[in-house]
Amino acid sequence: MKKSFDFLGPEVSGADRDRVYVIPVPIEWSTSYQKGTAHAPAAILEASRQVELYNQTLGLDLERSGIATLDPEIGSKEELSSFITRHRPELMSVFPCFIGGEHSITPWILEALRPDRIGIVWLDAHADLRESYLGEKENHACAARNSLPFGQIVEVGVRSYSKEEGAFLAGSDRIVACTYWDARARDAVYALPDRVYLSIDYDVIDPSLLRAVGTPEPDGLQWDTLMDLLTFVFSEKTVIGMDAVELCPKESDEVSNFIAAKVLFEAISRLLSKGG
Ligand SMILES: [Mn+2]
Numbered sequence: 001m002k003k004s005f006d007f008l009g010p011e012v013s014g015a016d017r018d019r020v021y022v023i024p025v026p027i028e029w030s031t032s033y034q035k036g037t038a039h040a041p042a043a044i045l046e047a048s049r050q051v052e053l054y055n056q057t058l059g060l061d062l063e064r065s066g067i068a069t070l071d072p073e074i075g076s077k078e079e080l081s082s083f084i085t086r087h088r089p090e091l092m093s094v095f096p097c098f099i100g101g102e103h104s105i106t107p108w109i110l111e112a113l114r115p116d117r118i119g120i121v122w123l124d125a126h127a128d129l130r131e132s133y134l135g136e137k138e139n140h141a142c143a144a145r146n147s148l149p150f151g152q153i154v155e156v157g158v159r160s161y162s163k164e165e166g167a168f169l170a171g172s173d174r175i176v177a178c179t180y181w182d183a184r185a186r187d188a189v190y191a192l193p194d195r196v197y198l199s200i201d202y203d204v205i206d207p208s209l210l211r212a213v214g215t216p217e218p219d220g221l222q223w224d225t226l227m228d229l230l231t232f233v234f235s236e237k238t239v240i241g242m243d244a245v246e247l248c249p250k251e252s253d254e255v256s257n258f259i260a261a262k263v264l265f266e267a268i269s270r271l272l273s274k275g276g
Helices: 036-050 077-086 088-093 106-112 140-148 163-171 183-190 224-237 254-273
Strands: 020-025 067-069 096-098 118-123 151-158 174-178 195-201 238-245
Touching: 020 036, 020 254, 036 096, 036 238, 036 254, 067 163, 067 238, 077 088, 077 106, 096 106, 106 140, 106 238, 118 140, 140 151, 140 224, 151 183, 174 183, 183 224, 195 254, 224 254, 238 254
Parallel strands: 020 067, 020 096, 096 238, 118 151, 118 195, 151 174, 195 238
Antiparallel strands: none
């Protein structure tokens, strides 16, 4: 696989073995409001070069830590599925971190990766539980519903869903949705299987902090809350992979791109500090 060493710059590669693969997935086909998430991977990779490589909170230096950025040029579900299927053993032996692209990619990743007995931690402003949206069953508004066959889901940060999604939530024992990162959310994440997949929709973050998303919602997670959540998930669970989706880069909003890159930096730091 071609490696361009883009995320955080070339300094983070060059370990005796790769521990993290950062994989751009610029897929956008069903976004319903503001468009542009296909440009998110490039914007995040570019902004990540401004992130300090030393994580002062954790006392961890990411220089030569084994983070490699791949460039498989994925533009469709078929290309994503065949890439993962072809490289599955390699992807399962490292920590794959997919950068979307829209949220529809999550069930496609899980379907191709076929991880055994996992739970799913889903950070999102929206429940993404529609059976179909605008006549499409694979719309990004259906992404959590389509991920349910691959594991139980705990959603955190959810503050907008339809009446039908509310009814589905009330009737399902496979999924829990929490608005805040509180004791109930902690207990629900803790009760998931040990191995979890983490999906971060950037609209989980409060728009006062990160506003370049397709469908912003007020009352989102603040930075310290998100860091506490990531610390909990990575220390209590074995995180086998993640994605971060739905950034919608805007001209003259470099802050959102930088914060999006920093979220990945903080998640990967927590993985590496655990010795993953
Ligand atoms: Mn979503």
